[in-house]
Amino acid sequence: MTLVLSTEKLATKLEQQLPGSIIKSNKDNLLVNSGFLFNLASFLKTAPGLEFDFLSNITAVDYYDYFEVIYQLTSTKHNHSLVLKAQCYGRDNPVLPSLVSLWRGADFQEREIYDLMGIKFEGHPNLKRIVLWEGFQGHPLRRDYLSW
Amino acid sequence: MVIKTEPIILNIGPAHPSTHGVFRMRTTLDGEVIVEMEPIFGYLHRSIEKLAEERTYTGFIPLTDRLDYLAAMSNNLAYCLTVEKLAGIPVPERAEYIRVIIAELQRIASHLIAVGAFLQDCGAFMTPFLYMIREREKILDLFEMVSGQRLTYNYMRFGGLSQDIPEEFLPALRKFVDQMPSYIDEYDQLLAENEILLARTKGIGILSREMALNTSASGPVLRASGVEWDIRHADPYSIYPRFEFEIPTGMVGDCYDRYWIRIQEMRQSVRIIKQAMKQLPPGPVRSTVPWLIHPPVGEAYAHVEAPKGELGFYLVSDNSIAPYRCHIRGPSLINLTALRDMVVGWKIADAIVIFGSIDICMGEVDR
């Protein structure tokens, strides 16, 4: 059974490593400061005992004040999993660092989030629309995009 | 004197004579060798995730059928598991067993089409494809007995199934399960040692172990590269811990390994079905759940081992009748991330074979 790592212990450990990176540790996920996201993710990927080598899923949710991007990480070696969340504010130009250089599986998923939600990922090699055609105006999955 | 050549840009697709749906590969060719490849899709985007915010939870179940339309029961199962995790709905025993039987039957049906289409891409005119369709017809007859549908079943509900299995289902299933291993042996024998197939698929399109993990490949693609990661073993859902089955794992990660793994997985699925049929208890098939459910505020992510990979649903609820956000982690989309690296350096004919061996369903890619 995949062990869902206890977030409090992990939060204290990560705070020691990268101070200021964890904003809040909830029951089953860690809310991360978006400036530290890339360093934290690379630490999680390579640290012995953690070694999250598999990025299962990236999702973005539109709460009207902020966008929240959720990363589901898994380690096939130790069989444990973790959920990271990062928030970005502002509806005109929300920006987050891209994790493509750590896990290539983030490639298409980040492009899809850019396409449908409008969140830009810095450092993505090929950030363009993926499911909608080029020239489409707007980002349909936002809650204020009315489809009728 | 050196003759000046230039690479040409060729579009393979979107209207493919192969059976994989609307997918476009924009390849740059130098002679026959592919120098650069860019996959372009989105021709089948139906904005299912946006539609989820306007449908009720129960009303969204038929839409999940249309994701991977060749393995619809697995999609239903993943969605129902997510909502049950979100709202804390229990599932009775009989429903769990029937769910496992149906999911494994669906795995066999999906792999039959995958292997048939793969062999057709290799060039075996239509013979293996038609033989496998013949078996798939038997499975579709079983599904028609159970849900009345042949392709988009809409069978699972929160807390169990929509209706119980009829009396003629178990004898027909017994007959199918007794005959199926001999058919799988027939397919194995038909082409497994064929020189031409080996020349076309062995060593072609190798996906190394590190690259497979890095690009989040899942399902048979990941297992062919040597990673023993099957969600039914690693993070079991439903009642899978009660069954014993093996996980076939490849060693090299070429097209032949992916084909071989699918054939072995069919055998393991038959094994699971036999065990489930023996242990099937009587009882209700649905716990009492209101038709219009209001899950508590929160979020949940649940994943199953669909035939094509790891299918996951991420639901956010705000205690209303419709999900606040529903995200679908489609395995075919994420398996495609590695396609460019698998294809570059090979020839056009190999690109088709490699693409066929990943086993894509465009409904999941574009959603």
Add this chain to the structure above:
Amino acid sequence: MIGFNYSLGLESYGRTLPPDWPGGFWWHWLVFTVIILAFVMTVLLGFVWFERRALGRMQARLGPNRVGPFGLLQPVADALKVLIKEDIVPTQADKIVHWLAPVVTLVPVLMIFAVVPFQDGALLVDLNIGLLYVVAVSAVPILGIFMAGWASNNKYTLIAAMRDVASVISYEIPVVLSLAGVVLIAGSLSLNQIVLTQNTPLILLQPLGFLIFFIGGLAEINRTPFDLLEADSELTAGFHTEYSGMKFALFYLAEYAEALALSALIATFFLSGWRGPFLPPWLWFLLKIVAMFFVIIWMRATLPRIRIDQLMALAWKFLFPLALLNIVVTAIEVLVWPEALPWGLIPVNIVVAGILVLFLSKKFTLGWGRIEV
């Protein structure tokens, strides 16, 4: 000084006109032209039906069974459909070449049948260089295919046509060399003579030659396992993508006519043509052609196709050395042991063929691997 001896054909022609033939030269020519055209067209229609029906039965389904009893009128329905279709020519295509390509592909295949014997002495013209004529004429349809691929102004067809030219040129060599073995044993280039000298079918005396001719012939007529031209899953429909209507029908017929020609040639060279015990000779000939065609259909239903560079590797690295070794072995046998022909040599030949095939098949790699870009 090179001079053309135009009278070569006619002289020998006049010599082999059967003495009891009524009428004269032109009457003989007319009757046999009509016989050949009727034979080819009828058997072609029969082959279209036979292939679809046999392929269907092998694939666990019925073939055509609606049009006429057992679907026998299906080719007629196909012909009618094709005749009433609109003839679409792409605007940027080279019109004359586009129009001429099907003709250049079909007519030479019909010309092959001029020297194939249906019965003892029953052929249009018994050229004493019959085999050379066959080899020469069978190289012309590839020109038609390339014209089709070029004139369609389409990248896919161009790639397909180039593949085809490369493969046909590569396979001409082993095919012609394997026929040299037949000529060494039969002692003549005339097809009628070759059949007359086959008291035992040459397939037993030349198993290697048969294999090379069969595989090379399949590659030349672009049938599975070498049908990367019409590979549906790759480049749409290959060189005839832009053709519709009657021109497409001509390409379709040309493919079956080439298969018929290959079956007829194999029956003549290796299966002792029209010779057989009880039935009339032309019936034996027909039966052998149908049997060979059935083997070709069988291979289509069963085998996947190989890639273009694997195809070329097979021709140059496997079949070509094999054909050369075949000639050497046959020549040694004919020179050293002429009195052991034929019965003593059959086991020797089969053993030698087996050893050579097994040995050479380990020694070459089929195609290239991944190319670093």
